[in-house]
Amino acid sequence: MKIVKGSEHKTLIPQKPIGARAIQAAEQLIRFGWEQALSCLFPVVIFASLALTKLIPLPLLPRYDWLLVICLLMQWWMVRSGLETRDELKVITLFHLVGLTLEIFKVNMGSWSYPEEGYFKILGVPLYSGFMYASVASYLCQAWRRLDVDLIKWPPFWMVVPLASAIYLNFFTHHFWIDVRWWLSALVIIVFWKSWVSYKVNGIPYRMPIALSFVLIGFFIWVAENIATFFGAWQYPNQADAWSLVHLGKVSSWLLLVIVSFLIVATLKLVKRRIP
Template sequence: MSSNHTTRHIERRLGDSMRRHLPRPIAELVMFTLKQGWACLFGALMLAGLILSDAIWQDTWALKRYDALVIYAIALQALFLIFKLETLAEARVILLFHLTGTAMEIFKVNAGSWAYPEPALLKLWGVPLFSGFMYASVGSFMARVIRIFDMRFAPYPPLWMTFALGAAIYLNFFSHHYIWDARYVLFAATLVLFLRTRIWFRVAETDYWMPLPLAAFLTSFFLWLAENVGTGTGTWIYAGTDGLSLVSFAKLGSWYLLLYVSFVTVTLVMRDALISAPLTKGRATTSDPQQAQ
């Protein structure tokens, strides 16, 4: 039995148990929460690694904390592939987001936006190599949550427009250091392009939907919370802060935009989830032929 079939079997049994003991709305809320937690497993384990390593690491140890986090992240990725928690196709796209995230980290650190204060051997231009896995965890969540919730996105705009938006957002993270910051234009562009797009998802046997921009905003809030774990453990420090205060709420906007970069990247291997026409139910199973080209 495949890992995906095993997961669905466990989910079905757990859902049946919940519905026997809880009112249906509460049971489905519990299942929704559990499935979200399962989808963000990679990110949760990375955060656990930050917290645990900060609590136990000693400066006198031969292996530096950042280097240990690189080894830990590679081991996690290997285990996800061995146990088929991610497919090879998903892993390739997540690797792409890992590389683009690392490139942005190198630029931002050398531009003085934030810093990694601890020493390490596995550092590239001031950026420890585990940082790319933090971006990869966002891509992992995207790929897994789409599959776990059997998501459909409808009506989905033309692919070329979504890729153009993703490229513009990514470039703005670099260009705003030299020219006008276009983030407010990009915020508006996400709404113009995706306001009509509903994310259809399934909990137990019931289909639900949420506007895609709202889902992106809610996800960005949880990423902002996760980022406070990184600063709270001293793993990275923003310029002009002491590492003890909360991360600026402006970072919510940055994460909101970066989520679209991650999302359009993941759609490279999730074409079947993209439906060009509006849906009244979330169970359409084929994508528009034009979307698959």
């Protein structure tokens, strides 16, 4: 029993039995997983396409070009069916360009490669690769809408925008200058120390620290990266002879990239909310 004190009387509110609470917790977890799965639809299609085109060679076009066709059709269907809004499509297109720019630079710096042939390649990078970044944006946008995400004690724009820009630029500049990723990671902790993300599952509100959400998403993208390289989405130098696990240090790179992605989506959402 829970006692609620008032000015003149006490009210006894019965609490649910432990078994009922456990069942409710399990139902909430299943519902949360289902909403996450729906939000991951685009990434799932990309991974399924990677596996399919690896195991079953398709005619007429090289594999990378088939992946581009599949991604384009998937993007068209998601907007056509209403799973994604036109505003979300704009965000996803922005991520495609941001990711493709990074890919072109990294490939030409020797960080990784796309060894297979393809008609639709720019400076050694197949155009479908931008959709792998766009799929992260797709997940963030859909999860934001499905879980009714809100931000608590979000830092001001003048702190968020330069921080996101610095993190993104460090992916380029560390090839010519010192790598400041750990300084940027510490700065992220300081800036977002009091920030939380709230979300709802079946109308019940929950929340977690922003920094924890960054770490969780970054880790699962690293897991996804291992699956992607196994199916030949791209290739690191140490995977030229045989596939091997992606170095755990890559988690920090994905963590920072997730932070950039989240900050862009969050900033655009807040800007749109303020526009009448």
